[in-house]
Amino acid sequence: DFGSVSTDPEKHDVEYLTPISIGTPPQDLIVDFDTGSSDLWVFSTEMAASDIKGQTVYDPSNSSTSQILQGSTWEITYGDGSSSSGDVYIDTVTIGNLTVPNQAVEAAKKVSSEFTEDPNNDGLLGLGFTSINTVQPTPQNTFFDNIKESLDARLFTADLKHGAPGSYNFGYIDPAAYIGNISWTPVDNSQGFWGFTSPGYAVGTGAFRNHSMTGIADTGTTLLLLPKSVVSAYYKEIQGAEYDSDQGGYVFPCSPTPPDFVFGVNNGIVTVPGDMVSYAPVDTANQNCFGGIQRDTGIGFSIFGDVALKTSFVVFDAGGLQLGWAAK
Numbered sequence: 281d282f283g284s285v286s287t288d289p290e291k292h293d294v295e296y297l298t299p300i301s302i303g304t305p306p307q308d309l310i311v312d313f314d315t316g317s318s319d320l321w322v323f324s325t326e327m328a329a330s331d332i333k334g335q336t337v338y339d340p341s342n343s344s345t346s347q348i349l350q351g352s353t354w355e356i357t358y359g360d361g362s363s364s365s366g367d368v369y370i371d372t373v374t375i376g377n378l379t380v381p382n383q384a385v386e387a388a389k390k391v392s393s394e395f396t397e398d399p400n401n402d403g404l405l406g407l408g409f410t411s412i413n414t415v416q417p418t419p420q421n422t423f424f425d426n427i428k429e430s431l432d433a434r435l436f437t438a439d440l441k442h443g444a445p446g447s448y449n450f451g452y453i454d455p456a457a458y459i460g461n462i463s464w465t466p467v468d469n470s471q472g473f474w475g476f477t478s479p480g481y482a483v484g485t486g487a488f489r490n491h492s493m494t495g496i497a498d499t500g501t502t503l504l505l506l507p508k509s510v511v512s513a514y515y516k517e518i519q520g521a522e523y524d525s526d527q528g529g530y531v532f533p534c535s536p537t538p539p540d541f542v543f544g545v546n547n548g549i550v551t552v553p554g555d556m557v558s559y560a561p562v563d564t565a566n567q568n569c570f571g572g573i574q575r576d577t578g579i580g581f582s583i584f585g586d587v588a589l590k591t592s593f594v595v596f597d598a599g600g601l602q603l604g605w606a607a608k
């Protein structure tokens with residue numbers, strides 16, 4: 281069995297939104313697939329109306345297949361400080377043509393303002409490892425964990441694009457989706473993430489610098505967050521680049537296009553084109569741009585978010601516990 285679903289970027293590729301269906305008859309919601317977390321939670325009819333601003337909500341009472349998971353609750357806080365919490369239903373969930381009949385659907389009772397102010401995002405679908413699912417007293421499987429035994433291959437792929445629809449595929453590697461070879465690197469899932477270590481980086485056409493960077497492949501984080509020393513070495517090459525504490529990161533003149541950023545994946549490399557590093561203008565005159573590469577200070581590891589992922593075709597292989605990166 282295998283499946284595919286389209287995923288669309290919000291403005292500035294800040295997040296990628298993907299349709300799912302929950303319940304009987306199906307309730308269609310659009311959520312953020314997040315390889316950096318492992319809860320499937322959605323806006324729901326159990327929330328205060330004031331916390332809902334445009335989102336579509338899951339109504340378990342309108343689903344003939346929903347069953348409350350008695351006594352279970354969940355609560356999650358993300359790296360950006362946003363949070364949500366609620367209770368849990370078991371219901372049927374479909375992604376593309378793939379259905380899990382007894383998926384734990386975490387219904388929100390509360391969400392923080394970052395979610396309320398994000399009208400097009402109806403929730404998150406975690407694609408991290410089940411070990412970090414927040415449901416108490418018994419953690420619940422992710423959609424991928426529930427479906428993976430029935431897939432032709434225990435993997436999914438992320439093909440995120442800049443300003444254009446991409447796709448998440450489950451159970452197969454589409455040879456038409458990438459070029460060249462896939463560079464494979466082992467995954468450390470001990471913290472529940474798709475963790476790996478990059479051997480180093482290069483700036484523009486410069487020499488490759490050996491510099492171990494341990495981080496996670498995270499579709500739910502917008503930017504590429506790397507060690508302070510690597511980030512400062514990169515921005516040193518851009519005229520006028522500076523760390524702007526008001527903006528909370530490096531800012532630089534939007535033109536000329538900055539140098540590419542290259543990072544290693546095992547014996548291969550991934551190139552983030554310079555025009556992907558100019559993440560978004562910080563002023564209406566579009567003179568200065570906020571960088572897509574920023575410091576990972578305080579996190580404890582690097583985060584290879586959408587700025588890194590959208591340059592590549594990425595294979596999240598649970599069967600082989602490895603990540604594959606290819607150009608496209």
Ligand SMILES: COc1ccc(CN)cc1O
Binds near residue numbers: 295314316394398
């Ligand atoms: C406020 O929106 C979000 C907060 C956190 C995550 C997970 N990194 C995804 C989101 O879409």
